[in-house]
Structure formats: structure tokens, C-alpha cells
Amino acid sequence: MRYFFLILMVIFLGEIKNAKGETTVSETQPLMTDKSLGNCIACHALPGVNGTQSTFAPSLHDAGDKWTREELKQWVSDARKINPHTLMPAFGTTKGMQWVNSNAPILNLEQIEAVVETLSSWRSLPLTASVRMQDELSPLTSISQKPSTHSFLTDDLLELQNDVNKNTIILWTAQGIDNWNKATPGKSCSECHGHIDKMRNATSSYPRWSSFKRKLINIEDQILICSERTGAPFKGLESDEVISLSALIHSAGKGVSLFSRANLKSNEELKNELLKGEKIYKTRIGRMNLACTNCHDQKVGQHIREEVISEGHPAGFPILKMSWQGMGTIDRRIRACFSGVQAQPPSAGSPVLRQLELFMKFRSSNTLIEGPSIRR
Numbered sequence: 400m401r402y403f404f405l406i407l408m409v410i411f412l413g414e415i416k417n418a419k420g421e422t423t424v425s426e427t428q429p430l431m432t433d434k435s436l437g438n439c440i441a442c443h444a445l446p447g448v449n450g451t452q453s454t455f456a457p458s459l460h461d462a463g464d465k466w467t468r469e470e471l472k473q474w475v476s477d478a479r480k481i482n483p484h485t486l487m488p489a490f491g492t493t494k495g496m497q498w499v500n501s502n503a504p505i506l507n508l509e510q511i512e513a514v515v516e517t518l519s520s521w522r523s524l525p526l527t528a529s530v531r532m533q534d535e536l537s538p539l540t541s542i543s544q545k546p547s548t549h550s551f552l553t554d555d556l557l558e559l560q561n562d563v564n565k566n567t568i569i570l571w572t573a574q575g576i577d578n579w580n581k582a583t584p585g586k587s588c589s590e591c592h593g594h595i596d597k598m599r600n601a602t603s604s605y606p607r608w609s610s611f612k613r614k615l616i617n618i619e620d621q622i623l624i625c626s627e628r629t630g631a632p633f634k635g636l637e638s639d640e641v642i643s644l645s646a647l648i649h650s651a652g653k654g655v656s657l658f659s660r661a662n663l664k665s666n667e668e669l670k671n672e673l674l675k676g677e678k679i680y681k682t683r684i685g686r687m688n689l690a691c692t693n694c695h696d697q698k699v700g701q702h703i704r705e706e707v708i709s710e711g712h713p714a715g716f717p718i719l720k721m722s723w724q725g726m727g728t729i730d731r732r733i734r735a736c737f738s739g740v741q742a743q744p745p746s747a748g749s750p751v752l753r754q755l756e757l758f759m760k761f762r763s764s765n766t767l768i769e770g771p772s773i774r775r
């Protein structure tokens with residue numbers, strides 16, 4: 400019985416301070432691990448946390464050795480004062496930030512003090528062996544040299560992707576074929592367009608400038624526009640009909656290059672839109688104050704929690720994403736990246752999304768269309 404209490408006490412104390420007097424993550428956990436709060440764990444490895452560790456930024460296991468409390472406070476509240484090019488979000492202010500999903504700083508003064516308290520207790524010496532091993536193992540272990548967007552899938556997802564009998568992509572393309580041939584009050588898609596194979600080059604010529612609509616349209620917009628010609632219009636860009644037909648048309652285009660740069664020839668509007676897309680791609684947004692390029696060019700191969708950042712070649716759309724429990728378009732994925740940096744996501748089909756898609760496809764124009772793919 401006495402031993403029982405002793406063990407209980409050890410476990411209890413271990414929760415609060417470990418043997419060397421460090422504050423453990425569990426106490427400040429929500430502040431440092433919650434997505435809507437500090438979310439430090441999305442970018443940094445934290446001592447005492449097991450499993451996949453983020454490698455976007457240096458491990459914080461020795462933050463207390465490297466920096467004084469004042470310096471740590473500066474790092475957390477506004478690291479731009481330490482390094483103007485920093486990729487570390489400012490948690491104590493939203494000054495100078497664009498497109499934020501709220502004007503309030505992510506953490507208030509009291510919360511910042513609590514985080515600094517924890518950071519300054521983290522010293523390198525008392526690290527447990529397991530954490531030290533993870534710090535050594537985590538960087539780069541999952542970088543692959545393969546250029547394909549698939550290279551960032553884990554082995555089991557790749558296996559699922561390649562096994563047409565196990566994954567449900569085929570259900571979506573089958574639904575696409577049904578919709579392609581479906582009798583409607585007007586003509587069916589196939590009555591105007593013939594066999595789906597004729598759509599082989601369709602994907603690579605989108606997004607394109609519509610002189611009629613005076614805006615960029617992508618393949619999903621085209622499907623929606625055409626559904627009005629069938630006499631049975633689909634209900635919006637993210638309806639199952641549009642997604643299934645997009646999956647079918649992307650399958651038909653497998654192996655064709657993602658974007659034909661020839662489309663830009665003497666098309667001034669398209670060039671203008673491309674420049675706008677490039678500008679947004681390189682603009683820091685949201686309360687995390689990060690641009691697309693900061694992750695998809697500068698941090699390729701690094702971990703954000705369990706995700707590995709890819710170059711973002713938009714070759715595998717639409718994606719069957721496990722966490723969505725369904726298939727989604729490039730719009731939905733880009734909007735998720737907006738939310739990820741705590742920026743106000745643009746609505747589906749808005750010009751900003753088309754401009755970004757155009758720029759990303761231009762940037763990857765030598766990549767080949769892979770067709771609908773599995774994602775984590």
C-alpha cells in the first residue's frame with residue numbers, strides 16, 4: 400500500500416515538474432498546442448511530447464538556455480523586432496498584418512507570460528533520452544527526392560492510392576460517368592461533347608480568361624456553366640455532381656502537362672491575372688503572417704504536426720482527403736491553407752482563388768496531371 404501511494408505521488412509530481420524542475424508541456428498545453436491558441440507545436444518540437452514532431456522551426460527544448468526571459472517575451476510577442484524576415488508569427492499583436500481572421504492578438508499578455516515562464520524552464524541538459532532522440536531523428540527523415548506530389552504520401556496512403564479496389568476514387572469517377580451521360584431536360588454532357596476521352600486536354604487549358612464573364616474560370620466553373628446548358632443546373636461549385644465530373648475530366652487528362660504556357664501568348668488579361676496570383680502567393684497573410692511561398696518553397700519537406708509540406712504542385716486534384724471524409728477541389732484545399740494561417744478564407748470561386756490556382760499551375764507547368772489522388 401505504501402508503495403502504491405509513493406508511485407502515485409511520483410506520477411502526480413511528474414505531471415507538474417519533472418525531476419530537473421522543468422515545467423512540462425501538459426500544464427501550458429492548451430496555450431502551446433491548441434490550434435486556436437499558441438499552436439507552437441505546429442512548427443516547433445516541444446520537450447516531453449511524443450510522436451511526430453514538427454520541424455518547421457528549431458526545437459524549443461533548450462529555449463531557456465539560449466534566451467533570457469526578456470528575449471523570449473520578444474520572440475513570442477513580436478519576433479519581427481528580432482528578425483524582420485522571421486517566419487515566427489507575432490502572438491502579441493496583429494499590427495501590419497493582412498487578411499486576419501480577427502484583429503485581436505492570438506495571445507493576451509497574461510498568456511504570453513505563462514508561455515515565457517514555460518520556455519525559460521526548458522534547458523538542454525535535463526532532456527530525456529527519448530526526446531533527444533526525436534530531435535535528432537525528426538528533421539529530413541521524410542524528404543523524398545521524387546518530384547511527384549505523391550512522394551509526400553506515407554507508404555500506407557500510397558498503397559491505398561495504387562490499389563483501385565480499395566480506395567473510393569473509383570466511386571467518384573463512376574458517378575462522374577453517370578453524370579456525363581445522364582439524360583436531362585436539355586442535352587446531356589455527352590450529347591454535346593461525345594466520349595469523355597475527348598476531354599483529354601481540357602484540364603491543362605484552365606484556369607482560362609473568359610471574355611464573356613470578364614474573369615478567370617477554372618474547370619469546375621466550366622462544368623457548372625455547362626450544366627446550365629443541360630437544363631439541369633448543378634447546385635454550386637462544391638456539389639457532388641461538379642466534384643465527380645471534375646474527377647472524371649482530371650482522370651481523362653492524366654499524363655498531360657498541368658498548364659500550357661502557350662495559353663499566355665498574347666493574352667494580356669491572363670498575364671495580368673497571373674501577376675496578381677504571384678503577388679498573393681508571395682504576400683504574408685493571416686495572424687500567422689505567412690505567405691504560401693514561406694511554406695511551399697522555403698519549408699518543403701518540413702513537418703507541421705503530422706503533415707509534411709510539399710511543393711504544392713496542384714497535379715493531383717480533386718483530392719480524396721481522409722480528414723474531409725470525401726473528395727474536394729483545389730478551392731477547398733487552398734481555403735484550408737488560408738484557415739491554417741488564421742486568415743479569412745475567400746469564398747469558393749472567388750477571383751483570388753482562381754489567381755492563385757493559375758499562378759500555382761504556371762509555376763508547375765512541367766508537372767504532369769496525376770488525376771484524382773488520396774491525401775491524409
Ligand code: HEC
Nearest residue numbers: 437438439441442455456457462474475482485486487488
Ligand atoms: C508558423 C510556425 C511557427 C509557430 C506556430 C511558432 N513558431 Fe516559434 N519560430 C518559428 C520559426 C520559423 C522560428 C525560427 C526563427 C525565425 O524564423 O526567425 C521560430 C523561433 C522561435 C524561437 C527562437 C528559437 C531559437 O532556437 O532561437 C522561440 C523561443 C519560439 N519560436 C517560440 C515559439 C512559441 C512559444 C510559439 C507558440 C506560442 C511559437 N514559437 C510558435 C515558427 C513558428
Ligand code: HEC
Nearest residue numbers: 586587588591592600601604621622625626628629644648
Ligand atoms: C449544349 C451543348 C453543351 C452541353 C450540354 C455541355 N457543354 Fe460543355 N461545352 C460546350 C461548349 C460550347 C463549350 C466551349 C466553351 C464555352 O462556350 O463555354 C464547352 C466546353 C466544355 C469544357 C471545356 C473543354 C475544353 O477542352 O476546353 C468542359 C470541361 C465541358 N464543357 C464540360 C461539360 C460538362 C461536364 C457538361 C455536362 C454537365 C457539359 N459540358 C455540357 C457545350 C456544351
Ligand code: HEC
Nearest residue numbers: 548689690691694703706707708709711713732733736755
Ligand atoms: C504554414 C504553412 C503553409 C502555408 C503558409 C500554406 N500552406 Fe498550402 N499546405 C500546407 C500543408 C502542410 C499542406 C498539406 C501537405 C502538402 O500537400 O503540402 C498544404 C497543401 C497545399 C496544397 C495541396 C497540395 C496537394 O498536392 O495536395 C495546395 C495547392 C496548397 N497547399 C496551396 C497553398 C496556397 C495557395 C497557399 C497560400 C495562400 C498556401 N498553400 C499556404 C502548408 C501551408
